[in-house]
Amino acid sequence: MIRFENVGLRYGQGPEVLRDISFHLEPGSFTFLTGPSGAGKSTLLRMMYLGLKPSRGTISLFGADVARATRRELPAIRRRIGVVFQDFRLLDHLSVLENVALPLRLAGEVERRIEGPAREMLEWVGLGDRIEASPTTLSGGEQQRVAICRAVVAQPSLIVADEPTGNVDDAIGYRLIRLFEELHRIGTTIIVATHNQPLIEPFDYPRLHLEDGQLAGGPARAPALAAEAGLVG
Amino acid sequence: MSGGVKLIPDDTGAGRFLPWVVAVMVFLAALAVSGVLALDQGVRGWQAGFEGHLTVEVPAGRSADLDTRVAETLRILRSTAGVRGAVALDDAEHAALLAPWFGPDNPVADLPIPRLVDVELDTDHQLDFDYLARRLDDAVPGARLDDHKVWVAQLIRLARGVQFIALATVVLIAGALAAVVVFAVRATLSVHHDIVALLHVMGARDAYIARQFQNHALWMGAKGGAVGLVLAAATLFVLSRLVARLEAPLLDQLSLGPVTLVVLAFVPVAGAGIAFFTARLTVFGALGRMP
Numbered sequence: 065m066i067r068f069e070n071v072g073l074r075y076g077q078g079p080e081v082l083r084d085i086s087f088h089l090e091p092g093s094f095t096f097l098t099g100p101s102g103a104g105k106s107t108l109l110r111m112m113y114l115g116l117k118p119s120r121g122t123i124s125l126f127g128a129d130v131a132r133a134t135r136r137e138l139p140a141i142r143r144r145i146g147v148v149f150q151d152f153r154l155l156d157h158l159s160v161l162e163n164v165a166l167p168l169r170l171a172g173e174v175e176r177r178i179e180g181p182a183r184e185m186l187e188w189v190g191l192g193d194r195i196e197a198s199p200t201t202l203s204g205g206e207q208q209r210v211a212i213c214r215a216v217v218a219q220p221s222l223i224v225a226d227e228p229t230g231n232v233d234d235a236i237g238y239r240l241i242r243l244f245e246e247l248h249r250i251g252t253t254i255i256v257a258t259h260n261q262p263l264i265e266p267f268d269y270p271r272l273h274l275e276d277g278q279l280a281g282g283p284a285r286a287p288a289l290a291a292e293a294g295l296v297g
Numbered sequence: 298m299s300g301g302v303k304l305i306p307d308d309t310g311a312g313r314f315l316p317w318v319v320a321v322m323v324f325l326a327a328l329a330v331s332g333v334l335a336l337d338q339g340v341r342g343w344q345a346g347f348e349g350h351l352t353v354e355v356p357a358g359r360s361a362d363l364d365t366r367v368a369e370t371l372r373i374l375r376s377t378a379g380v381r382g383a384v385a386l387d388d389a390e391h392a393a394l395l396a397p398w399f400g401p402d403n404p405v406a407d408l409p410i411p412r413l414v415d416v417e418l419d420t421d422h423q424l425d426f427d428y429l430a431r432r433l434d435d436a437v438p439g440a441r442l443d444d445h446k447v448w449v450a451q452l453i454r455l456a457r458g459v460q461f462i463a464l465a466t467v468v469l470i471a472g473a474l475a476a477v478v479v480f481a482v483r484a485t486l487s488v489h490h491d492i493v494a495l496l497h498v499m500g501a502r503d504a505y506i507a508r509q510f511q512n513h514a515l516w517m518g519a520k521g522g523a524v525g526l527v528l529a530a531a532t533l534f535v536l537s538r539l540v541a542r543l544e545a546p547l548l549d550q551l552s553l554g555p556v557t558l559v560v561l562a563f564v565p566v567a568g569a570g571i572a573f574f575t576a577r578l579t580v581f582g583a584l585g586r587m588p
Contacts, residue, residue, distance in 0.1 A: 115498045117588045135503075143500030153495050157306045169302065170501045 065091040065253050066112065066222065071121030073107060082107055082277045085121070089255065091221070094248045096264050097257040099274035105257040106150065108274065109226050112255070113147045114138060126221065143171055146215030148225035152207045154199035160186065160210050161195040167218040185213040189243070205236040212240065216247055223247060225256045229263055237263050304496065305509045309488045311481035312517055315572070319521025320528070322474045323568045327529030327561050329463040329470070334557040336456045336463075343452060347445040351416040353383075356439040357409030366437045367412050373432055374416055379424030382417045471571055478518075478575040482510055486583050497587050507580040511573050518572030522565025529561065 071085040082104045089095055097105050110116040111123060114130060123130050125141060133141060146167070154163050165182040186192050189209040199207055208228060215223055225244065229237030241256070241264065248254045258264060264271075273280050353374065355367050367385050374383035386394075391410060392401075418424055426444060433440040486493060496506050 113498060114588065115494075139500045139502045141500075142498060145500075147498065153491070155304070155492060155495075158302065158304075162302055166304075167499055170496065170499055170505065 065089050065093070065126065066255075067122075067124040068111075069122045069124075071111065071118045071123060073111065073116065074119045080119070080277065082111075082118075085279055087272055087279065089253060091253055092248070092251050094245070094254045094269045095256070096267070096269055096271045097255055097274065098261065098264070098271050099259065099280075101259055103259075103274040104277045105259070105274055106226050109147075109224050109255070109257055112222075113145045113224050114142050143167065143218065144221045146218065146220035146223045148208075148211050148215045148223065148228045150227040150230050152199075152211040152231075154207055154210055154214075156198060156200050158199075159196050160191065160199060160202070163199060163210055164213045164217050166214060167220075171218055181217055182213070185217045186210070189213055204231040205233075208232055208236075208240060209243075212243060216252070220252065222253045223255070225254070227257055227259070229258060229260055234260075234263055238266075241267060303509075305485065305489050305492060305513075307485075307513060309481075309485045311484050312513065315477070315481050315514070315517040316521035316524070318477050319474065319518050319568050319572060320524040322470050322477075323522045323525025323565045324528045324532075326467050326470045326568070327526060327564045328532065329466045330564055331529070331533055331557060331561055333460045333463045333467075334560060336460050338554060338557070340453050340456050343449055347449050349418045349420055350445070351418065352443045352445070353414040353416060353433065354441040354443060355412045355414065355437060356441075357411050363409075363412060366440075367414065370414055370433060370437050370440055373436055374414065374429075377424070377429050377432070379419050379422040380416055380429075381419040384415050384417075386413045386415060471567070474568060474571050475575045478514055478572045479579050482514065482576045482579040483583075485510065486580065493583070494587065497584065503581055503584045506584060507577045510580045511577040514576035515569050515573040518569030519565070522568040525568070526561065526565045529564075533561075 066087075066089040068085045068087050071082065072080045073082040074080045085108065097108065099105050107116065111118055112125075114125075117131075126144060128141075130138070130141065155166070158166075161179070161182050164185055165178045168178045168181060183192070183195060186195055189212065191206060191209055191213075194202065194206065199210060202210065208231060212225075212228065215225070223244065228240050228244075232240065237260065244254050244256060245267070256264075353370055355363065355370050357363055371383050371385060374380050391413065394413075395410075426442070430442045433442060493506060
């Protein structure tokens with residue numbers, strides 16, 4: 065599903081901010097990416113959703129080396145990935161419904177098949193009565209739920225969430241993780257980056273731990289379970 | 298929910314000034330193009346007007362009667378192969394030719410003025426110009442044969458030069474318009490870089506993102522182009538009225554025919570097209586720098 069092999073990243077001529085990153089995530093797995101702020105979690109996720117090219121190493125997504133993909137092939141690969149950004153990145157000039165519908169629109173879905181799924185998603189996260197609202201009028205938690213709806217509405221194979229609980233209190237954060245669990249149950253591969261260790265404590269999923277630009281310590285759960293998840297630290 | 302969702306907001310100001318810039322560009326280009334086409338028509342008219350004609354100038358001498366020499370000139374001309382007809386201009390026609398310089402009262406009527414003979418050529422027969430000139434000079438010393446070639450050639454050279462400058466101006470206007478669109482699109486791209494980057498990461502095709510800009514540029518270009526064309530049409534109408542008031546036969550040839558009007562209607566289309574394709578290429582260039 066996702067394979068990083070000796071991946072490194074440097075900006076310009078600067079030092080490597082990520083070094084020797086190697087891991088493999090199986091399809092349908094749920095993984096937490098942990099580490100302190102500044103460890104490189106967001107940078108690693110950016111490479112995963114093809115927002116950044118590695119300086120070295122190989123990244124394979126859905127069984128294909130992305131470096132070999134042509135520019136015309138990349139959008140289709142990106143549309144198989146739903147991204148939840150730390151800062152939501154909702155388009156303020158669009159309504160909540162239009163924000164959620166965006167991935168369907170980008171996928172070229174016909175108009176009559178866009179609004180229904182987007183509405184359903186918003187009902188599912190309890191925002192059915194806010195579909196015409198501007199994102200600027202929503203609370204942080206509501207914006208985060210809209211962002212999650214947008215990430216999952218097109219039923220991607222992989223969901224990458226960067227600190228999805230970073231702007232909400234622990235109670236809402238816990239509910240958001242539960243939301244990702246539900247998506248995981250229907251077969252979606254999930255990777256959630258967070259520095260909030262206590263929040264994810266109750267969840268028994270493998271961890272990738274980043275320290276100072278390197279994967280450290282290997283999976284932080286029982287080796288058997290890690291192997292089952294296909295995690296290679 | 299509308300299908301025509303505007304993913305890139307038009308709040309950079311570029312959308313407000315672009316139609317006016319396009320209007321000015323289209324106005325100037327339409328004037329230049331109409332100049333090129335009018336001159337083209339004029340050149341053809343001048344060539345056709347002088348091609349089948351010669352003028353013989355019979356000098357006003359003292360030794361012989363002018364009418365006799367004009368009659369001798371006419372006799373020679375009418376007996377020459379390649380000449381269809383020859384007519385001496387009468388006093389009224391001479392006065393009309395002199396009027397632009399001396400006024401309608403013709404204060405030089407008493408002066409010895411050369412007489413002009415208008416010669417219509419038979420285009421089916423080749424005229425031996427040199428032989429005719431020698432015959433005329435022998436029979437009527439001082440008679441001068443003028444086929445207008447030198448004068449027409451100079452006039453046409455001037456007209457072609459002006460046309461070249463006008464066409465170069467049109468090319469410069471097109472280039473300036475493209476540059477303005479590039480700056481406007483880059484400004485919008487810069488202000489809304491986050492949205493463009495988001496769409497890119499979400500899997501939008503480059504063509505899809507470019508469409509958000511190019512369609513907007515096309516609409517702005519079309520609006521501006523229409524305004525520019527209307528202004529140009531009004532200006533050309535006023536100019537044509539002013540030209541019509543002049544009694545200048547050469548300028549009569551500079552009229553704008555239906556073909557010209559069709560070509561002029563194409564100018565704003567070209568302006569909108571330049572805006573469209575420039576916006577598209579600019580966005581593609583910017584997206585090409587993204588991973």
